[in-house]
Amino acid sequence: MNMNILSFLLKKPKDLQAYTPDSAFESAGVMLKAEIDRVFGHSIAIREVDCGSDNAAEIELANLSAPHYDVERFGITFVASPRHADILAVTGVVTHGMKEALIKTYEATPEPKFVIAVGDDACTGGMYIGTYAVVGPVDAVIPVDLKIPGNPPTPAAILEGLLTLMNVAKKR
Amino acid sequence: MTGILAHDSTLSLPAEWLIREDATTVQYRIPDERIKAIAETLLAFESRLVWIFCTEEAKDDSFVLWYVFELAEMRRYLVLVQNTQSPVSLVNIYPAASRFERAITDGFGLQFGGSPDSRRLFLHEAYPDKFHPLRKSVKNAPITVSDSQIPFEFRSMEGTGVYQVPVGPVHAGIIEPGHFRFSVIGEDILNLEIRLGYLHRGIEKLAEGCSPEKGVRIAESVSGDESVANACCYAMAVEQILSVQVPPRAVWLRAYFLELERSWSLLSDLAGMVTDVAFSTAASRLLILRETVQRVCERLTGSRFLKGIIGIGGISHDIPDDLLVEVTDTLMKVRVDLEGILSWVLSVPSVIDRFSTTGVVREPLIDPLALSGPVARASGRALDVRSDHPYGLYETHPIPPLTRMTGDVLGRFALKGDEVLASLAYITELVRQIPKGPVQAEYEVCDGDALAAVESPRGRNLCYVRICDGSIDRFALSTASFCNWMALEHAVLGNIVPDFPVINKSMNLSYAGTDL
Numbered sequence: 001m002n003m004n005i006l007s008f009l010l011k012k013p014k015d016l017q018a019y020t021p022d023s024a025f026e027s028a029g030v031m032l033k034a035e036i037d038r039v040f041g042h043s044i045a046i047r048e049v050d051c052g053s054d055n056a057a058e059i060e061l062a063n064l065s066a067p068h069y070d071v072e073r074f075g076i077t078f079v080a081s082p083r084h085a086d087i088l089a090v091t092g093v094v095t096h097g098m099k100e101a102l103i104k105t106y107e108a109t110p111e112p113k114f115v116i117a118v119g120d121d122a123c124t125g126g127m128y129i130g131t132y133a134v135v136g137p138v139d140a141v142i143p144v145d146l147k148i149p150g151n152p153p154t155p156a157a158i159l160e161g162l163l164t165l166m167n168v169a170k171k172r
Numbered sequence: 173m174t175g176i177l178a179h180d181s182t183l184s185l186p187a188e189w190l191i192r193e194d195a196t197t198v199q200y201r202i203p204d205e206r207i208k209a210i211a212e213t214l215l216a217f218e219s220r221l222v223w224i225f226c227t228e229e230a231k232d233d234s235f236v237l238w239y240v241f242e243l244a245e246m247r248r249y250l251v252l253v254q255n256t257q258s259p260v261s262l263v264n265i266y267p268a269a270s271r272f273e274r275a276i277t278d279g280f281g282l283q284f285g286g287s288p289d290s291r292r293l294f295l296h297e298a299y300p301d302k303f304h305p306l307r308k309s310v311k312n313a314p315i316t317v318s319d320s321q322i323p324f325e326f327r328s329m330e331g332t333g334v335y336q337v338p339v340g341p342v343h344a345g346i347i348e349p350g351h352f353r354f355s356v357i358g359e360d361i362l363n364l365e366i367r368l369g370y371l372h373r374g375i376e377k378l379a380e381g382c383s384p385e386k387g388v389r390i391a392e393s394v395s396g397d398e399s400v401a402n403a404c405c406y407a408m409a410v411e412q413i414l415s416v417q418v419p420p421r422a423v424w425l426r427a428y429f430l431e432l433e434r435s436w437s438l439l440s441d442l443a444g445m446v447t448d449v450a451f452s453t454a455a456s457r458l459l460i461l462r463e464t465v466q467r468v469c470e471r472l473t474g475s476r477f478l479k480g481i482i483g484i485g486g487i488s489h490d491i492p493d494d495l496l497v498e499v500t501d502t503l504m505k506v507r508v509d510l511e512g513i514l515s516w517v518l519s520v521p522s523v524i525d526r527f528s529t530t531g532v533v534r535e536p537l538i539d540p541l542a543l544s545g546p547v548a549r550a551s552g553r554a555l556d557v558r559s560d561h562p563y564g565l566y567e568t569h570p571i572p573p574l575t576r577m578t579g580d581v582l583g584r585f586a587l588k589g590d591e592v593l594a595s596l597a598y599i600t601e602l603v604r605q606i607p608k609g610p611v612q613a614e615y616e617v618c619d620g621d622a623l624a625a626v627e628s629p630r631g632r633n634l635c636y637v638r639i640c641d642g643s644i645d646r647f648a649l650s651t652a653s654f655c656n657w658m659a660l661e662h663a664v665l666g667n668i669v670p671d672f673p674v675i676n677k678s679m680n681l682s683y684a685g686t687d688l
Contacts, residue, residue, distance in 0.1 A: 048346045052373050054684045055348055056396025056477050059440070062346040066459040080344035096298040096317065097370040097687075098349060101341050127390070132305050132315050133374030151479065152396070 025069065025156050028163060033074040035166035040086060043075040044162075047085035049105050052134065053092030057119040057152035061089060069155045076162065082108040087165070090142075091152075093121040093128040094135045106142045114145045114169060116161060123147040145169075185210070191253065195412055196561070196623050197240075199251040207239070207254050211265050218244040221266035222542045222655075223634050225648040226276045228308050229255075230640070235282055240623070240634065247561055249623065261287035268542035268655055279306035279376070294369040294687055297321035305377050312377050329355035329363045337669060341370045348683035352672075359668040364661050371687035379647035384410050384484055384617055387637070387644050392479055394649060395685035397440065400426075400433040401628030402635070402649070402685075403482035408563060409637040410484050412622035414615045418564075422486030422611040427565035428496075428602055429478055429487075430626070431595040435503075436465040437629035438546075438588045438595075439510075441680040445585050446517060448674035449526040454517050461506050461513075468499045485613035496603050507596040514589040527582035531663040531675030534579060541662075542655040545631020547679055550587040551579035557627035571598055581678040617642045628652055630682060651685035 036044055048061055064071045065078060079085050082105045094102060106115070117123045117138040125137040138144050145168050148161035185200050192199040202210060211221070223240040237259055239252040261284040262269040273284045274293035281304035283290070295303070300318040304310065329336075337356055341349035349370040355363040379390045391406035392399035404426055411418060418426070443458035466476045472491050473481040481487055517523055533551045537543065548555045556573035558566040574590050576583035621638035631652025638646040656679060664675055 049342055050348050050371070052371055053348070054393050054396040054399075055682065056399075056479075058346050058348060059396060060476075063459075063463065066463060067456045068460065068463045078346060082342075092371070093373065095370065095372055096315075097296040097372055098341065099298070101349065101370070105342055127378065127393075128373055130314060131312050131374050131378055132310070133372050133377075152477070154476065 022068075025159065028156070028159050029071065029074040032076075032159060032163045032166070035163065036075040039166050039169050040075075043077060044086045045077050045079045045084050046087045046089050047079055047082045047105070047109065048089045048091070049082075049098075049102055051090055051092045051098040051102050051122070051138065052095040052128070053119060053121065053152075057091035057122070060152045060155055060158065061091070061118065063155045064158060069159075071159065074159075082106075083110065085109050085113070087114045087116060088142075089116050089118050090138045090144075091118045091122050093125045094138060094141050095133055096135060099135050099141055102138075102141055112169075112172065114165060115142055116146045116148060116165060117144050118148050118150075118158065118161075119152045120149050123149050193248075194622065195248075196625065197249045197251045199253055202252045202254050204254060204256050207252065208260055208262065208265070210252065211239070211262050214241060214243070214250075215265055218539070219250075220539050220542045221262065221268055222249070222544075222632065223650045224262075224269060224272035224276065225636060225650070226280050226282065226306070227638065227646050227648075228280065228306070230308060230645075233308070235280060237276070237282075238636070242560070249561070249625070251623070256282075258283070258285060260285045263287060263289075266542075267540045268658070271654065271658075272650075278304070280304050281307065291324065292369075294372040296369055296372070297324065305374060310377075312374070312380070324367065326353045326367070327363065327365050331357075333357050334362060350683050354669060354672075356669060359670070361664045361667055361669060361672070364664050364672075366657055366661055368657070368683055369687050371684045373684075373688065375688040376647055376649065379644045382644050383642070384414075384637075384639060384644060387647060388482060388484060389480075390647070391635070391649070392482065394688065395651065395653075395682040396477055397437045398433065398628040398630065398633070398651070398682065398685065400429045400478045400482060401626050401633055402651070404430060404564075405624050405626040405628075405633050405635040405649075406637065406647070407482055407484050408626070409622045409624035409635050410639070411615075412624065413620035413637065413639055414484075414618055416485045416613050416615040418486050419610045419613055420607045421490070421609045422613075423565050424602060424606045425487050425491060425611065426482065427569070428599050428606075429473075429481060430564075431571075431599045431602075432465065432469060432472075433478055434595045434629045435506075435592050435599075436462050436469065438592045439465060441588050441677065442585065442592070444677040444680060445527075445581065445674060446523065448677050449523055451517070451520065451523055454513060454520075454523075457509070457513050461510055464502060464506055468502055471495070471499060483612065485615045486611045488612070490611045493606070493608075496606065500600050500603050503596050504600055507593060507600070510589070510592060510596075514586075514593075518586065524582065526671070526674065527585055528578075528580060530581045530671050531667055531678060532578070532580045533659045533663045537659065537662055541658045543631075543659050545627070545629070545652045545656065546584055546587055546591065547631065547656050547659050549573060550576045550583040552577045555632075557625050557632050561625055563624070563626065565602075569598075569602070571595075581674055584678040621646075630680070630685075631656060649688060651682060653681040653683075653686045656681050657686060 189200040237254045241250040278295045337354040340351040351367040353365045392403040439462035447455040470476045554573040576587045636648040
């Protein structure tokens with residue numbers, strides 16, 4: 001049903017369809033849904049925090065809710081407040097300007113909570129490491145459960161990252 | 173040459189002040205005490221002060237201020253260069269100067285005499301007193317964070333029934349951080365003050381000492397959805413220093429990528445605007461087109477954000493002709509779909525009701541605040557770097573600026589829609605004529621400095637590069653968002669708080685591109 005509506009809306013040209021690894025994304029999504037059902041009880045809520053990103057990672061995270069990906073059907077929602085969140089998705093190298101806001105957001109998130117660092121700069125600090133304006137990668141400020149590299153990671157890579165996170169969560 | 177304007181001899185500066193003429197600028201060295209008088213004279217000539225930046229001279233630790241003016245019908249930028257230790261503020265003549273001056277005070281510690289607002293701009297409370305990162309004497313190393321954190325003082329609004337609504341830096345949506353301080357009566361916005369700087373990553377300092385090649389990667393990290401524009405702008409400045417001639421095929425492909433980036437970037441804005449008036453079916457259709465264009469980007473360059481494709485002297489790798497032809501079909505379909513979606517959205521009464529007369533940017537604000545891009549064009553001014561200061565392919569294949577007169581959200585929606593259609597038409601037409609040949613010119617690094625400008629999806633991006641001893645000595649950048657944020661502060665006045673998201677989205681300015 002879902003695919004019917006999508007393909008009607010998309011009217012995707014043939015060449016693009018052949019190229020798009022949508023089937024891989026779909027099967028990863030279905031697997032993730034099963035894991036979310038088991039580990040979190042039907043759904044996970046993600047709060048995004050930008051601490052020094054160039055906005056590309058935000059665009060890809062927002063893309064997960066757009067029609068091509070539509071991850072809400074796999075039980076993933078992006079929420080407006082950290083108080084409603086299971087997971088914080090943090091992007092960018094942490095700047096001095098955002099350090100305090102990140103800590104407050106982390107403290108406002110109820111336990112049990114998980115943190116994923118999204119993008120190269122969030123994971124390692126990238127080219128900003130050791131410069132005056134940054135504190136460091138996300139794990140220099142708050143504990144990080146999973147790192148998803150990429151400049152920025154694609155929506156599919158973020159989804160696969162969430163699948164890995166389920167294993168981390170199971171062990172907790 | 174003494175007269176600045178060919179057609180007008182009344183505005184002339186002494187010939188002995190002229191220090192340089194190049195492809196993008198005409199530069200005059202101005203005696204310290206004359207700058208204010210000259211700025212006042214320039215005001216009579218329909219001029220905009222579009223940028224002030226500062227450099228430090230290595231030989232004597234002195235500071236040089238560069239005032240970049242744009243004059244009507246003058247193709248090159250007029251740059252007034254001033255050696256000074258105690259500059260005077262130009263805020264009373266050009267209000268746009270205020271934030272440029274505050275940025276220079278933060279970066280270099282120069283105090284502007286007579287400035288009505290000397291609060292810090294991009295350095296937040298954590299930075300210690302008298303810390304000025306862009307000075308050459310300051311090493312780019314981790315700092316000791318200040319304990320005595322003096323709070324930032326917002327403009328205070330007082331009166332019966334006035335209350336404050338603080339928003340941010342962490343917002344409800346998946347967007348960048350910034351703080352909005354509303355002063356409100358009932359639901360009506362009486363004042364808005366925007367505080368940014370949360371994303372200050374020290375980009376300008378980071379570039380210092382890097383090789384010119386590395387600078388391209390730094391420039392494209394400034395803002396993810398204008399990465400081609402910033403990389404091109406930087407590369408054009410460096411190419412001017414090195415006297416490199418970009419091969420014709422690379423010139424064409426750069427224009428192709430610039431317009432492709434404009435297309436997907438503006439499609440996001442369109443989707444965001446209809447989302448914020450709760451028209452999610454239209455948003456979904458627009459997001460499908462955006463994703464389609466981003467997949468084309470990935471297919472051509474390997475990056476959904478076109479990162480890594482621009483290089484000094486051309487582009488980093490060639491794109492096969494048959495691939496370009498193949499994606500043209502897709503882009504033409506996007507264009508046809510978009511036409512249908514736009515006419516559909518603009519025929520829905522509830523959309524018009526929310527868009528029309530909301531968030532008006534009045535035309536008289538454009539010059540004083542140095543507004544540019546779709547924000548200026550939707551308010552009736554045909555300002556566009558591609559036609560005012562043509563570069564690259566736009567010199568031979570112009571793309572006429574589009575305008576709307578109303579200046580409201582409806583105007584910006586319709587204009588951005590038209591601009592995507594125009595960009596897609598431009599590249600699908602372009603692809604038939606792309607010349608064959610190399611895409612990368614040979615070059616040798618030499619010392620020098622230059623200024624370049626491009627029209628990014630958000631407007632005028634300016635970049636200044638100086639190379640000393642083969643590495644970057646100064647990299648300064650001003651994106652369109654830096655000035656256009658001021659338009660948002662004005663556009664929301666008298667509107668209700670619930671309309672703020674759609675007004676904000678209609679401009680969709682870059683936080684990262686402002687904070688650097």
